[in-house]
Amino acid sequence: MKKGKKPKGIPLPSATISLPRPLKADIRPNKLVFPLTSRWGNLTPAVKSGDDISEGQLLAMDSRGVAPPIFSPCSGKVTGITPWTNFSGQDSPSIIIQCSSVPQHSTGAKLGVSWREMDIHTLIKKIHKSGIREADSYRWPLAWRLAQPGLPPVESEHNGPDISRPIDFLIINALDRQPGVFVRQAALGTMETEIADSISLLERVSGARNTVLAVWKDQYIPDSLETELGQRGINVAMCPNIYPIALEPLLIRYITGRDVPQPKGDPREVGVVVVDMVTALRVYRAVRDNQPATNILVQINAPAAGIDYQQWVPEGMLVSELLDQLPSRPKNTSKLLLGGPFLGFAQHTFDVPITGNVDSIIIQSLGEVSTFENRACINCGHCVKVCPMGLLPNDLSRLCEYGKFEAAEKNYLFYCIECGLCAYVCPAKRPMVHFIRFGKQEVERMRETSQ
Numbered sequence: 287m288k289k290g291k292k293p294k295g296i297p298l299p300s301a302t303i304s305l306p307r308p309l310k311a312d313i314r315p316n317k318l319v320f321p322l323t324s325r326w327g328n329l330t331p332a333v334k335s336g337d338d339i340s341e342g343q344l345l346a347m348d349s350r351g352v353a354p355p356i357f358s359p360c361s362g363k364v365t366g367i368t369p370w371t372n373f374s375g376q377d378s379p380s381i382i383i384q385c386s387s388v389p390q391h392s393t394g395a396k397l398g399v400s401w402r403e404m405d406i407h408t409l410i411k412k413i414h415k416s417g418i419r420e421a422d423s424y425r426w427p428l429a430w431r432l433a434q435p436g437l438p439p440v441e442s443e444h445n446g447p448d449i450s451r452p453i454d455f456l457i458i459n460a461l462d463r464q465p466g467v468f469v470r471q472a473a474l475g476t477m478e479t480e481i482a483d484s485i486s487l488l489e490r491v492s493g494a495r496n497t498v499l500a501v502w503k504d505q506y507i508p509d510s511l512e513t514e515l516g517q518r519g520i521n522v523a524m525c526p527n528i529y530p531i532a533l534e535p536l537l538i539r540y541i542t543g544r545d546v547p548q549p550k551g552d553p554r555e556v557g558v559v560v561v562d563m564v565t566a567l568r569v570y571r572a573v574r575d576n577q578p579a580t581n582i583l584v585q586i587n588a589p590a591a592g593i594d595y596q597q598w599v600p601e602g603m604l605v606s607e608l609l610d611q612l613p614s615r616p617k618n619t620s621k622l623l624l625g626g627p628f629l630g631f632a633q634h635t636f637d638v639p640i641t642g643n644v645d646s647i648i649i650q651s652l653g654e655v656s657t658f659e660n661r662a663c664i665n666c667g668h669c670v671k672v673c674p675m676g677l678l679p680n681d682l683s684r685l686c687e688y689g690k691f692e693a694a695e696k697n698y699l700f701y702c703i704e705c706g707l708c709a710y711v712c713p714a715k716r717p718m719v720h721f722i723r724f725g726k727q728e729v730e731r732m733r734e735t736s737q
Contacts, residue, residue: 295707297528315385329353330347335365337363342580351441354414358383359581371638402490410437412573418569419642423643431561434452454496455557456494456497456561457558461532463629465627465628469583473564485499485518498541499520500525500537530674533703535703549698581600586647593616595612626645628706658715666714673707675702680718691732704719
């Protein structure tokens with residue numbers, strides 16, 4: 287297995303790793319909110335306002351079969367379908383559910399056969415119908431990335447992913463995406479009884495010729511799991527402790543030596559699929575239990591208040607309600623970040639739903655908040671030195687700042703993976719990632735209006 291060079295970045299000493307403790311076994315939401323927009327298109331509601339619903343019921347689906355469907359984690363009543371602020375801070379048409387006070391458990395019927403006895407086409411359809419949305423910004427949903435040639439998860443006439451190339455490498459990513467987030471490492475260290483089967487399930491579905499578990503150098507792996515992986519022919523790749531190597535194109539380059547074509551960023555073109563460790567566990571449980579994957583694992587961190595938990599929560603739960611169920615709610619809060627310190631989005635409200643693209647909730651006090659300043663670029667070059675994609679973030683951010691979006695696109699705007707290193711090292715404290723995200727949104731808007 288040919289390995290590529292490690293990317294530019296910042297070191298992550300293993301000594302800083304401390305696994306958060308679980309909060310409690312049962313989280314009961316009062317309200318759930320499900321945005322109907324996704325990067326693959328809008329979903330169509332399968333319910334209407336006033337409907338009574340049961341746990342596991344289908345709420346919305348993509349008529350083209352591309353985006354994963356949405357299922358309800360609880361029983362209750364649909365109180366409206368109306369715009370609501372989503373993870374990226376935009377108002378999105380959303381289904382609002384008032385949960386029943388008494389939880390129901392009318393999940394899917396248990397399977398009569400093991401997943402090992404199912405045919406591949408049945409398994410890939412089940413993965414698509416599990417409704418899994420992931421934290422990483424993958425080009426295509428999970429089932430489409432895993433599908434073997436000639437076995438799409440649904441029959442669709444849309445211009446979707448090319449799955450004609452067999453999968454050479456299936457990479458199970460146990461590296462957490464950014465500093466201070468440990469959900470994947472915690473899963474690897476505490477859920478080893480399910481991990482080997484989770485990986486074997488994905489290996490069987492994808493037909494991958496090589497399966498690799500990516501872990502940090504010197505990361506703890508239970509002896510029993512390491513033995514089991516060896517017996518199943520699953521390789522373990524030790525990766526350098528550096529951010530942002532856990533992000534898809536950089537991880538693929540390091541482990542396989544192959545470069546994902548940009549700006550489309552579709553790893554299937556080079557025969558590779560990446561699935562994170564927590565997603566692998568969610569897939570396994572959904573297929574094993576024959577029910578949709580409606581719970582997601584998140585880390586809740588409020589450093590000033592000494593709060594550091596990990597918890598499985600129902601998808602669609604509001605951050606405000608989750609905070610109400612903490613043993614002590616953080617005081618004097620100044621900033622809410624969803625998605626982590628480097629890759630996340632700052633929120634202007636606590637009433638934002640926790641969806642599949644959230645793996646980290648960070649609450650900061652005023653003294654912990656780093657602020658940007660409206661200062662001009664001083665051309666120091668620090669951002670160029672750390673950019674793992676080999677871009678010129680200083681030029682890109684200035685082009686986007688001054689509305690020169692076409693020039694920014696020609697200068698490889700969409701090659702940026704928004705890792706945040708440029709803003710992190712900027713001595714002028716410029717909001718460089720914000721400018722670049724703004725530029726991408728404007729280019730996409732111009733594309734839509736020109737059609």
